[in-house]
Amino acid sequence: MRTITLRRSLVALFAAAISFGAITHAQxxxxxxGYQKYGTLVLLKSSGALEKRLAEKGIEVQWTEFPAGPQLLEGLNVGSIDFGTTGETPPVFAQAAGADLLYVAFEPPAPLSEAILLPKDSPITSVAELKGKKVALNKGSNVHYLLVRALEEAGLSITDITPVYLPPADARAAFERGSVDAWVIWDPFQAAAEQQLQARTLRDGQGLVSNHQFYLAARPFAEKHPEVVVALVDEIRKTGEWTRANVDEVTAQVAPLLGLSPEITRAAVERQSYGAQLITPEVASAQQKIADTFSDLKLIPKRLSIAEVIWRQPAKVAQAQ
Known part of the structure; x- marks a missing residue:
């Protein structure tokens, strides 16, 4: 009886080992x-170009939508995704929280794609007048840095206002009912508020922030599959080039996905930037400035080194392209 039980245990262990191996192989x-409702990855997903290219390498692609950058990077941190895109600030908060991520690529600046908005009948005319006011924003998102810089420009600090941390949908609701005095937001929510609510722009990012979009990868995946990362960035770049040359077609394709009018969608598409490329020293330096700013404000618990989390394309992969 003990022998039979032992054999059954060994069989179960063997089966488990096979199953584990299959899972590891599949992964x-x-x-x-990870992607958000709006951006170049949405167009890449719909085109199927990446799936076709990676099928030749025996790699399948899975897509998961996230409501914003901080949630997307949490997914990357816990291992549910390998790659995704966010604005400038989420990677800083994620790195400070210990996420094992790498900056892979970036899009050119798009400073008009985020702004501090006011209700159409607001008496406020300058950022300085936000002192003591309630300002809605998504904590840790790209607009967090825009708000900090805009307040600095006006001689204020984040402590001079009352931040109301809300995701975009809840922030819009608070903005509409007058529960907050201003809303810091990005496209396409920004374009929608401008056209549907006649929201006024108090300050956008022009001359203040770059508002880069970053593409990030989990370090283990990027180090194990550098050729996949290179192929992915290449397809993102091609999609961006096509988008820039086909604004009407992109607008018609994206508007139904967003549930927005073509007019709103086109405004957002035209303000976005295109042309993904690997991280440059200049962009890494700009991102270091953002990290230092949040560290100085005690919004993150420690100083960070952005240089330590920049992905470097292996020479052998570059030669093979």
């Missing part, structure tokens, strides 16, 4: 991408 052959 190695799957690229899991």
């Amino acid at each position: 190695a052959e799957t690229l899991r991408i």
Whole structure:
């Protein structure tokens, strides 16, 4: 009886080992991408170009939608995705929280794609007048840095206002009912508020912030599959080039996905930037400035080194392209 039980245990262990091996193998052959409702990755997803290219390498692609950058990077941190895109600030908060991520690529600046908005009948005319006011924003998102810089420009600090941390949908609701005095937001929510609510722009990012979009990867995946990362960035770049040359077609394709009018969608598409490329020293330096700013304000618990989390394309991969 003991022998039979032992044999059954060994069989169960063997089966479990086979199952574990199959899971590990499957994970190695799957690229899991996190995306948001709007952006170049949405167009890449709909085109199927990446799936076709990676199928030749025996790699499948899985897509998961996230409401904003901080949530997306939490998914990357816990291992549910391998790659994704966010604005400038979420990676700083994620790195400070210990996420094992790498900056892979970036899009050119898009400073008009985020802004501090006011209700159409607001008496406020300058950022300085936000002192003591309630300002809605998504904590840790790209607009967090825009708000900090705009307040600094006006001689204020984040402590001079009352931040109301809300995700975009809740922030818009608070903005509409007058529960907050201003809303810091990005496209396409920004374009929608401008056209649907006649929201006024108090300050956008022009001359103040770059508002880069970053593409990030989990370090283990990027180090194990550098050729996949290179192929992915290449397809993102191609999609961006096509988008820039086909604004009407992109607008018609994206508007139904967003549930927004073509007019709103086109405004957002035209303000976005295109042309993904690997991280440059200048962009890394700009991102370091953002990290230092949040550290100085005690919004993150420690100083960070952005240089330590920049992905470097291996020479052998570059030669193979």
